[in-house]
Amino acid sequence: MGDLLIFVNFYLLPGLVLGSIYALGAIGVSLVFGILRFAHFAHGDMMTLGAYLALTVVAVTGANPMLALPLAMIGTAIIALGIDRWFYKPFHDKSTIVLVIASFGIALMLRSLIRVIWGVEIESYSVGISRPLVFFDSLRIAERHIWIIGSTVVLMLIVHWLLTRTRTGKAMRAVSDSPELARLTGIPTERVIKATWMLGAALAAAAGVFVGWDTQLQTTMGWNLLLPIFASAILGGIGRPYGAMAGGMVIGLAEELSTYPWIGTEPLLSPGYKTGIAFAIMVVMLIWRPAGLLRGRVY
Amino acid sequence: MDQFIGILNYLIFLITMAGIYGVMALGLNLQWGLTGLFNIGVAGFFAIGAYVSAIMTTAETGKHLGGYGMPFALGLVAAMIASGIIAWGIGRICIRLRSDYLAIATIGIAEILRLILKNEGWATNGARGISNIPRPFETLPGSLAPLSYMILVLALVAVLYWFLERGQKAPWGRVMRAIRDNEPAARAAGKNVERFRIEAFIIGSALMGLGGALTAHFIKFVGPEATDPLMTTFLLWVMLIVGGSGNNVGALVGAGVIWTAWSATELITARFTGDWAVRVPFLRLFLIGLILQIVLQKFSRGIVPEKLPEGRSEVD
Numbered sequence: 207m208g209d210l211l212i213f214v215n216f217y218l219l220p221g222l223v224l225g226s227i228y229a230l231g232a233i234g235v236s237l238v239f240g241i242l243r244f245a246h247f248a249h250g251d252m253m254t255l256g257a258y259l260a261l262t263v264v265a266v267t268g269a270n271p272m273l274a275l276p277l278a279m280i281g282t283a284i285i286a287l288g289i290d291r292w293f294y295k296p297f298h299d300k301s302t303i304v305l306v307i308a309s310f311g312i313a314l315m316l317r318s319l320i321r322v323i324w325g326v327e328i329e330s331y332s333v334g335i336s337r338p339l340v341f342f343d344s345l346r347i348a349e350r351h352i353w354i355i356g357s358t359v360v361l362m363l364i365v366h367w368l369l370t371r372t373r374t375g376k377a378m379r380a381v382s383d384s385p386e387l388a389r390l391t392g393i394p395t396e397r398v399i400k401a402t403w404m405l406g407a408a409l410a411a412a413a414g415v416f417v418g419w420d421t422q423l424q425t426t427m428g429w430n431l432l433l434p435i436f437a438s439a440i441l442g443g444i445g446r447p448y449g450a451m452a453g454g455m456v457i458g459l460a461e462e463l464s465t466y467p468w469i470g471t472e473p474l475l476s477p478g479y480k481t482g483i484a485f486a487i488m489v490v491m492l493i494w495r496p497a498g499l500l501r502g503r504v505y
Numbered sequence: 506m507d508q509f510i511g512i513l514n515y516l517i518f519l520i521t522m523a524g525i526y527g528v529m530a531l532g533l534n535l536q537w538g539l540t541g542l543f544n545i546g547v548a549g550f551f552a553i554g555a556y557v558s559a560i561m562t563t564a565e566t567g568k569h570l571g572g573y574g575m576p577f578a579l580g581l582v583a584a585m586i587a588s589g590i591i592a593w594g595i596g597r598i599c600i601r602l603r604s605d606y607l608a609i610a611t612i613g614i615a616e617i618l619r620l621i622l623k624n625e626g627w628a629t630n631g632a633r634g635i636s637n638i639p640r641p642f643e644t645l646p647g648s649l650a651p652l653s654y655m656i657l658v659l660a661l662v663a664v665l666y667w668f669l670e671r672g673q674k675a676p677w678g679r680v681m682r683a684i685r686d687n688e689p690a691a692r693a694a695g696k697n698v699e700r701f702r703i704e705a706f707i708i709g710s711a712l713m714g715l716g717g718a719l720t721a722h723f724i725k726f727v728g729p730e731a732t733d734p735l736m737t738t739f740l741l742w743v744m745l746i747v748g749g750s751g752n753n754v755g756a757l758v759g760a761g762v763i764w765t766a767w768s769a770t771e772l773i774t775a776r777f778t779g780d781w782a783v784r785v786p787f788l789r790l791f792l793i794g795l796i797l798q799i800v801l802q803k804f805s806r807g808i809v810p811e812k813l814p815e816g817r818s819e820v821d
Contacts, residue, residue, distance in 0.1 A: 239605070244605060245605035245606075245608060245609060247545070247608070293798055296802050297801075297802075303541070303543060303604050303605070304801060304805075306543060306604070306605060306608060307742065307746065307797075307801060308798060308801055310545060310739075310742065311739075311742075311743075311794045311797040311798055311801070312794070312798075314735065314739050314790060314794045315790075315791050315794035315795065315798075317787075318787040318788065318790040318791035318794065319787075319791055321784060321787040322784045322785070322787045322788050322791065325780065325783065325784060326783055326784070429734075430616075432612060433609070433612055433613050433616050436609045436612075437613075440606075440609075476624065478620065478623065478624040479620055479624060481616070481620060482616075482617055482620055485613040485616065485617055488609070488610070488613065489598060489610070489613070492598050492599060492602065492606060492610070493598055496602055496606070
């Protein structure tokens, strides 16, 4: 196999898959931070929740995870609305930092509940190894990777359509850009908040399903993704959904490509440390340009 | 008689751990309660302290970095210095931004630390962790050994409490409170807000490192689970919020109450067997989370509310 094909099969494609996952998670974090003004620490565990909801659908129906995806997204969105109603809404008129504590508590509560319901064993959607599809004799792409990257593109187009063509979507962008101005023009804040949670949670669930599909399901999977997702949102600029998409892609690719032997034959960075890339990028951004690449807000 | 000794040892264990959480709760109270700094990476500082002190004080094993055989007190000091230095680095970057960013960065520290512990087996013995960490007084007979350690921990809590109370009443503490409640006013009064915040962050994180070191010496073992946010970060936050953030008595009361509740419910969940034995403990965690939410919503000032100076009403 040529060097280029090794690069594409083992570094570029996994990077794109990881980037898709980060991007989907980061859109929600960025929107919630921009519209509700707080860092939502339960976002990772919402991803876990989506992944496990899909696991139940797959286990009951024996369907492909792709078919379980919409149900998991809807289920997670409904639960997110419930969480907002009971645990976040009481603080809407208070200091937003209390919301960060509340969301941290929700993260732990969600994870505990997932462990009580589904147990702590490592799960997966399918048994056995699926053969990758082979193109041009040597370009090997796992079927699930095509589905993951393809669905992410479709979901991003839907997000773009929602934000630019629908009334609520435009209102969301307006609130994110300038909450005072949005309120003065009579934008219904409650509806915008609900829409934000539904959109953010549905995308988080999709990201969770893709992580579970690509690797395995673990109760800590979402929490462990929280750091790269926040890093993606900050890289793109808080409150900038398109920035979050780009930020997620950049960080996903950077993590995978950092282990490629760019110089000599050794990996540039030991694979055990590749998740540290997200943190490094975030620290650089916080020092150099906290507003992110797309000039989001700094709080 | 045996039963009595069993209960006695259990009580000693309970009080010692509550005391160690008390040390860390004082640290978190300094950061969040007094200065408004949001640290969600307590587990990271805890693990730094635990590992640093373990490496400093253990005998040569060849399985991990160590063999320095330093005395216990030096281990504790090194643990505090190491945690403080890391806190200084994080503080330099994030302290001027809003608390949310600091919270995200502290999670990052915990995560990086988890990677290091996992990957650098030569220094940390990887997943097997460091064992045989010496505990002071462990050569004393029977229950006297843990009892002496308990007294040592409680004495430390008392000394720290005294120091922090003095600091709070001193101009230093009043500036902290001013920064938390009205930053522009503190700035206008010519106070170097960043410097005060970094000081509070460093001291608080050093106390979390001290808590980690005390735990490592008490259990005589430290492994990568030390970075697990469930047991340290989460419990500590619940302790501070339930006890009443903003005052040291509240922090200590919270540590005692929540640790007792946590340990007592463990006695119940330990009775389950089979598959449920693995799952039920998490129900306990869920309930603790629910308590946090209820206290946040309904009794946001905690068991022992912060005493505000006269003529001032509560601010959100």
